[in-house]
Amino acid sequence: MEDKLNDDIGEAKRLQLWEMMLKLRLVEKKAYDLFLQNLIKGTSHLALGQEAIAGAFGVALQEGDYTFCTYRGHAHTLARGSSIEGVLGELMGRQCGLMKGKGGSMHLTDVEKGVMGSYAIIGAHLTIANGTALASKYNKTKEVSVCFFGDGTTNIGAFHEALNMAKIWDLPIVFVCENNLYMEYTAISEVTAVEHPAADRASAYSLDKIIVDGNDADEMYRTAQTAIKKARDGHGPSLIEAKTYRHSGHSRADPGKYRPDEEVKDWMENKDPIKNYRKKLLEFNIDEKTITGIESKIQQQVEDAINISKNSPIPDIKEIYTDVWADGGYKWHN
Amino acid sequence: MAQLTYRESVSLAIAQAMRKDPKVFFIGEDVGAAGGVFKATVGLLDEFGKERVMDAPISEQAILGAAMGAAMTGLRPIAEIMFSDFLAVCWDIIANQIAKTRYMSDGQINIPLVIRTANGGGSKFGAQHSQSLENWSMMIPGLKVVAPSCASDVLGLMDASVKDPDPVIFYEHKSLYASKEQLENTNLSIPLGQANILHEGADITIIGLALMAQRSKKAAQILKEKHNINAKVIDLRTLVPLDLQTIKRSIIETGLVITVEENPRLCGWGAEISSLITEHCFSNLKGPVTRVTTPHVPLPSADILEDNTIPSVDLIINEVIKKVKGE
Structure with missing residues (x-):
């Protein structure tokens, strides 16, 4: 194996990636269960199957870096180190939630961890992520901004405005397109003029064409590191297209029947990032007990977080009237 | 005692804000080298340089998105949208993002941002360059809405708007740019919410x-x-x-x-x-x-x-x- 010849990542980082991906997978699975138990209302967009992308960036980024994600953002938030009860509690509308129930599943935000918000209007956050990157350049500081989005985003105007601006000002930012082959319920290939929705647009903004297997955690980690270093060293933006696949439908209400059974089966059985990474860890002679130990640890963490969330009080009704303005209130006349 | 036009008071107000606070920068289309299509930002590029006076592409979403993101880190951007009618092409950034992020984040994020824009009729520009659109922003929780009627108010309200920790849409009236006022003092501050x-x-x-x-x-x-x-x-x-x-x-x-x-x-x-x-x-x-x-x-x-x-x-x-x- 190529990796064996070139083990640039090392056991410690690989175990970190393993733990990270497992956490993202287990929390998403539990989020789905909690939905079925009606403990989570509203909608949710699970990232099951796409864990290697958020996971790899989570491991590669430094404290102080900024991340922006979409409404499919539970994983990206957890990947920065936000607490599991903060995420699940928010989904359940409890006080222990990251925003005490005021944002919900689609708007997870944890500024302390650099999670600058999850955005539910396609494309908007690419332009906003440019702003934190611009601030780093303006302040001559070294944070990197990373913006995750889906393949469908490549067909909205804000994507193009943001890439152009990032390039003309050489902003320290990494744009990460998670191409899971479907924009909501429609195959991206049916509604896009190019084969690779992000990478084929890169040249229009003088950016390199970068395509990576988004389900290979090692490859993803290497790609993330390179792009982050480039941004941190002042060499400007990157646009990465990571090929992946979501295991479930677009959102809670979607059984995903528009996808051919064979295709789903292939991705689930042969290309699952977690199943494959476990195999790889064993190939690298990592002790199976270590692997299993991490699994048990994460399972326990998730169970504990669910208990904390279930026992956390619901928000006080007075919360409705707080935090419109910086003075904490909502008054608009004297 | 100085006689100042409304137009001149805009560039003076921005300059004063930028002199007082290094966190303030200015971004917009044709605002730097050209001094603004209404010549309301003449001299800013010369005084503050390209790092603080940024000529942006015709990308209103990218302009306001960048301003918002910068404000989220504690900078205090002033962003220009050339005509208020163009707010329609970046309305998502204003109405969904800038206005709501503080609330949705449970107060984790402040957005101290001023969006200034040329508003109103009188110039015979037709239906897409003449509207008075204060209403649009007034109906959205999370936005402050300012519309000065004279040079001294431009100075005083801009000072308060830049210092305000919340997002402000600052509507300048095109038909008032040429209006003049005698001012003894240009270093003014007028609290928002005072008629x-x-x-x-x-x-x-x-x-x-x-x-x-x-x-x-x-x-x-x-x-x-x-x-x-x-x-x-x-x-x-x-x-x-x-x-x-x-x-x-x-x-x-x-x-x-x-x-x-x-x-x-x-x-x-x-x-x-x-x-x-x-x-x-x-x-x-x-x-x-x-x-x-x-x-x-x-x-x-x-x-x-x-x-x-x-x-x-x-x-x-x-x-x-x-x-x-x-x-």
Whole structure:
């Protein structure tokens, strides 16, 4: 194996990636269960199957870096180190939630961890992520901004405005397109003029064409590191297209029947990032007990977080009237 | 003592804010080298350089997104949207992102950002470069809405807007850019949410904003000289926050009120003011609130058409006379 010849990542980082991906997978699975138990209302967009992308960036980024994600953002938030009860509690509308129930599943935000918000209007956050990157350049500081989005985003105007601006000002930012082959319920290939929705647009903004297997955690980690270093060293933006696949439908209400059974089966059985990474860890002679130990640890963490969330009080009704303005209130006349 | 145009006061206000606070920067289309299409930002690039005065591409979403993101880190951007009509192409960033992020994040994120934009008619630019759009931003929780009517207010309100920890949409009126004012001091600060009395009177209250406040003042002067009617003119200056107390005090005194708006009738800010007056001052009213607005049409371009669409001084005078006579 190529990796064996070139083990640039090392056991410690690989175990970190393993733990990270497992956490993202287990929390998403539990989020789905909690939905079925009606403990989570509203909608949710699970990232099951796409864990290697958020996971790899989570491991590669430094404290102080900024991340922006979409409404499919539970994983990206957890990947920065936000607490599991903060995420699940928010989904359940409890006080222990990251925003005490005021944002919900689609708007997870944890500024302390650099999670600058999850955005539910396609494309908007690419332009906003440019702003934190611009601030780093303006302040001559070294944070990197990373913006995750889906393949469908490549067909909205804000994507193009943001890439152009990032390039003309050489902003320290990494744009990460998670191409899971479907924009909501429609195959991206049916509604896009190019084969690779992000990478084929890169040249229009003088950016390199970068395509990576988004389900290979090692490859993803290497790609993330390179792009982050480039941004941190002042060499400007990157646009990465990571090929992946979501295991479930677009959102809670979607059984995903528009996808051919064979295709789903292939991705689930042969290309699952977690199943494959476990195999790889064993190939690298990592002790199976270590692997299993991490699994048990994460399972326990998730169970504990669910208990904390279930026992956390619901928000006080007075919360409705707080935090419109910086003075904490909502008054608009004297 | 300096004579200053409204236009000059814009660039001076921005310059003063940038001199006071290194966190303030300015971004927009044609704002630097060109000094703005209305020449309201002349000299800023020379004084502050490209790092703080940024000429952006025609990408309104990217401009406001970048300004928002920078504000989220604690910088204090001033972003220009050339014509307020163009707010429509970046309305997601304003209405969904800038306005709501503080609330949705449970107060984790502040967005101290000023969006300044050239607003209003009078230039015969037609329906897509002449609108008065304060209403659009007024109806969204999380946005402060400022519309100065004179040079000193531009200076004072810009100072307060830049210092404000919340997002402010700052509507500059195109037809006021050339207006002049004698100023003893240009280092002004006017709190947001404090209306200004432009003309004293106890017979009737006229409530206006921006150009309509100035036309109301002119109307009040003529009403006093030629018709012996004493009108109190309130320039709201900011719609959010709104100085309801000044309105209430005046209506207790006069009992009669008309609002003068440059926007089309439906859901104009005067409707909200009228509703508040009914709620808070019903027993003080001697008659219903009258709203003077443009008719519910897009703004036409030709001289005679535009002039007869936007409320004129004569129209305000006629409405006041009818009101005072109880017609």
